[in-house]
Amino acid sequence: MNAVIEDSNIVVETHDLTRKFGKFVAVDKLNIAVKRGEIFGFLGANGAGKTTAIRMLCGLLEPTSGTGTVAGFDIVKQAERIKSRIGYMSQKFSLYNDLKVEENLEFYGGVYGLDSRALKQHIHETLERMNLQHVRTKMTAELPLGWKQKLALGAALMHNPDIIFLDEATGGVDPVARRDFWDMIHDLAAHGKTIFVTTHYMDEAEYCHKISIMHQSRVLIQGKVGDLKVQTGMKTVEELFKHVVTQGDSA
Amino acid sequence: MRLRAIILKEFLHIFRDSRTLFLVLLMPVFMIFLYGWAVNLDAKNIQIAVADLDQSPASRYFIDKFAQSKYFQVTQYVTQPDEFEDLFRRYEVRAGITVPADFGKSIGNEFATSVQLIVDGYDGNTAQTVLNYARAIVAQYNTELLPQGFEAPIEVIPRFLYNPSLESGNFIVPGLAAVILMMISALLTSVSIVREKETGTLEQILVTPVHVIETIVGKVIPYVFLAFMDGMLTIGIGVLVFDVQFEGAAWVLLTNTLVYLYSALALGLLISTLASTQQAAMATALMLTLLPSIMLSGFMFPIAGMPLILQVITRLIPATYFLEIIRGVLLKGTGYAELYHNTLILFGIGTLFLLLAIRKFKVRLG
Numbered sequence: 001m002n003a004v005i006e007d008s009n010i011v012v013e014t015h016d017l018t019r020k021f022g023k024f025v026a027v028d029k030l031n032i033a034v035k036r037g038e039i040f041g042f043l044g045a046n047g048a049g050k051t052t053a054i055r056m057l058c059g060l061l062e063p064t065s066g067t068g069t070v071a072g073f074d075i076v077k078q079a080e081r082i083k084s085r086i087g088y089m090s091q092k093f094s095l096y097n098d099l100k101v102e103e104n105l106e107f108y109g110g111v112y113g114l115d116s117r118a119l120k121q122h123i124h125e126t127l128e129r130m131n132l133q134h135v136r137t138k139m140t141a142e143l144p145l146g147w148k149q150k151l152a153l154g155a156a157l158m159h160n161p162d163i164i165f166l167d168e169a170t171g172g173v174d175p176v177a178r179r180d181f182w183d184m185i186h187d188l189a190a191h192g193k194t195i196f197v198t199t200h201y202m203d204e205a206e207y208c209h210k211i212s213i214m215h216q217s218r219v220l221i222q223g224k225v226g227d228l229k230v231q232t233g234m235k236t237v238e239e240l241f242k243h244v245v246t247q248g249d250s251a
Numbered sequence: 252m253r254l255r256a257i258i259l260k261e262f263l264h265i266f267r268d269s270r271t272l273f274l275v276l277l278m279p280v281f282m283i284f285l286y287g288w289a290v291n292l293d294a295k296n297i298q299i300a301v302a303d304l305d306q307s308p309a310s311r312y313f314i315d316k317f318a319q320s321k322y323f324q325v326t327q328y329v330t331q332p333d334e335f336e337d338l339f340r341r342y343e344v345r346a347g348i349t350v351p352a353d354f355g356k357s358i359g360n361e362f363a364t365s366v367q368l369i370v371d372g373y374d375g376n377t378a379q380t381v382l383n384y385a386r387a388i389v390a391q392y393n394t395e396l397l398p399q400g401f402e403a404p405i406e407v408i409p410r411f412l413y414n415p416s417l418e419s420g421n422f423i424v425p426g427l428a429a430v431i432l433m434m435i436s437a438l439l440t441s442v443s444i445v446r447e448k449e450t451g452t453l454e455q456i457l458v459t460p461v462h463v464i465e466t467i468v469g470k471v472i473p474y475v476f477l478a479f480m481d482g483m484l485t486i487g488i489g490v491l492v493f494d495v496q497f498e499g500a501a502w503v504l505l506t507n508t509l510v511y512l513y514s515a516l517a518l519g520l521l522i523s524t525l526a527s528t529q530q531a532a533m534a535t536a537l538m539l540t541l542l543p544s545i546m547l548s549g550f551m552f553p554i555a556g557m558p559l560i561l562q563v564i565t566r567l568i569p570a571t572y573f574l575e576i577i578r579g580v581l582l583k584g585t586g587y588a589e590l591y592h593n594t595l596i597l598f599g600i601g602t603l604f605l606l607l608a609i610r611k612f613k614v615r616l617g
Contacts, residue, residue: 058458080460088458092451098267099260110256111459 009035011163011194014068019052026052028217039189041208042198043241048214050198054167058088071162087156091168093148097141101132104140105155112159126154146177166197182207202238213244220248253461257469265473279431279481286423287493297381300327300335300344307355316392322384339371346370346381420493425577426550428485429570433515433544436478438536440471440519445532463612471516482508498584507576510594514569514601521604524611544570572597
């Protein structure tokens with residue numbers, strides 16, 4: 001609201017965003033711009049800096065230098081205001097295994113400050129959307145991994161956020177469940193949500209509108225998936241990734 | 252609303268984790284009965300041996316004085332005093348009395364005589380007690396020997412203040428309450444927070460608009476409740492089963508217990524910021540709560556007898572201050588006026604721990 005945004009459609013933007021841990025530079029001068037309704041993919045091997053970048057955007061980590069805005073709020077000064085506008089889900093599917101399915105949703109709805117009426121309705125809607133009504137009173141520990149993943153996404157969406165950060169959110173899940181998951185992500189994007197994903201599965205990158213390839217803390221290339229393929233003459237994101245990373249290493 | 256969600260969730264964790272519940276409810280009961288019954292600090296029925304070299308009516312009468320007291324039990328009669336050592340080695344007796352061969356003759360002729368008492372000194376406290384009891388019995392015997400018509404010399408009748416019968420319960424129960432309250436609250440809070448660190452749920456909570464303070468308060472409240480119940484359980488059993496006195500006002504104890512819990516929970520929180528695994532948290536919590544609270548708080552050993560460096564350390568341990576409070580309230584009926592400085596210090600220590608913990612918490616995120 002009080003931040004200046006040049007293009008009102010841009011919901012995530014960074015300028016030279018940098019994070020160092022001691023002497024190690026985890027993210028080096030990151031510049032990105034993500035528009036409303038876009039699925040933005042951060043690609044890279046483990047340790048490339050994807051998670052550090054996403055943690056800075058979510059207000060979990062302060063940048064060493066550079067600036068950024070999420071939903072129009074400054075990531076350093078207005079981190080608290082950002083938090084109610086974003087949903088976050090990590091590879092750990094941060095659910096409580098000793099809580100029932102509905103109790104997990106009640107908890108996350110509760111910490112986002114939903115009152116009991118809104119809570120009831122959102123739990124109902126979430127269970128319906130995720131197709132989990134039949135397990136609502138089951139212990140979370142008993143669910144298969146793919147269902148836990150859906151539940152974790154549902155929990156991250158309880159407060160109807162504008163921007164959703166998914167950090168390696170498909171790790172360890174079987175291919176069928178991953179397809180289902182991506183169907184839901186496309187559906188969310190179609191409803192105007194902005195999705196920010198990190199992944200090292202190259203096939204998933206094909207589902208993204210825009211990608212950014214990170215390697216050793218820096219972005220090597222970014223843009224629309226189709227444009228990048230044309231530009232480099234590669235047929236798949238996998239080929240594109242190998243091509244770009246090999247070039248980056250030899251440069 | 253957000254705070255309520257955190258508190259409710261924490262209670263669900265506790266009630267679904269049977270091991271924690273078991274620990275919380277049974278440990279105090281177990282500890283109090285173990286300490287109350289097994290650690291008997293009152294010296295009664297001390298087993299002694301006698302070498303009666305005289306074998307006269309006078310010597311038998313003298314030995315009878317010991318046998319009849321509730322403090323001593325004559326279990327062995329030997330012919331030579333050098334047999335005592337063997338009995339000491341086998342832990343069969345604590346002391347040996349030698350009555351000299353001329354005992355009866357000397358008494359009959361109104362000469363002064365002496366008997367020898369040898370005490371096994373491996374347990375200094377009991378040895379001292381044995382010596383004191385033996386002196387008292389001899390002093391009583393001496394007054395009997397005074398000729399008729401003489402005034403009886405001044406008799407010393409010891410009267411112990413605050414714990415008139417010197418019962419162990421009065422000594423142990425307040426100390427145990429201090430240990431249990433500290434251990435349960437610091438241990439459980441630190442483990443529960445570190446568990447959330449391990450599973451990643453803490454991070455998930457940190458990306459929500461919940462404030463750090465709300466997270467901490469919400470997680471801590473259920474443990475305040477549990478620890479409080481444990482404290483009452485300990486004192487309740489103490490009063491009902493071990494006849495512990497309760498001279499003071501209940502609300503003085505309750506309010507001070509809350510302040511003590513505050514310091515214990517703050518310590519638990521601080522531990523949770525230092526430890527990265529549940530095992531590490533548990534080990535650290537035990538090391539920082541159980542040992543100092545038992546060994547250095549004045550519970551088991553008097554602080555005045557410790558080397559200076561340890562005395563300084565005792566002043567950093569919350570249990571030291573709480574022990575003075577709870578002993579005061581239970582045994583002496585002390586009120587706020589005498590205790591307020593201890594309360595303030597506990598509050599200060601708690602706040603120090605809390606500020607350190609919050610700072611650590613933020614640093615980790617930054």
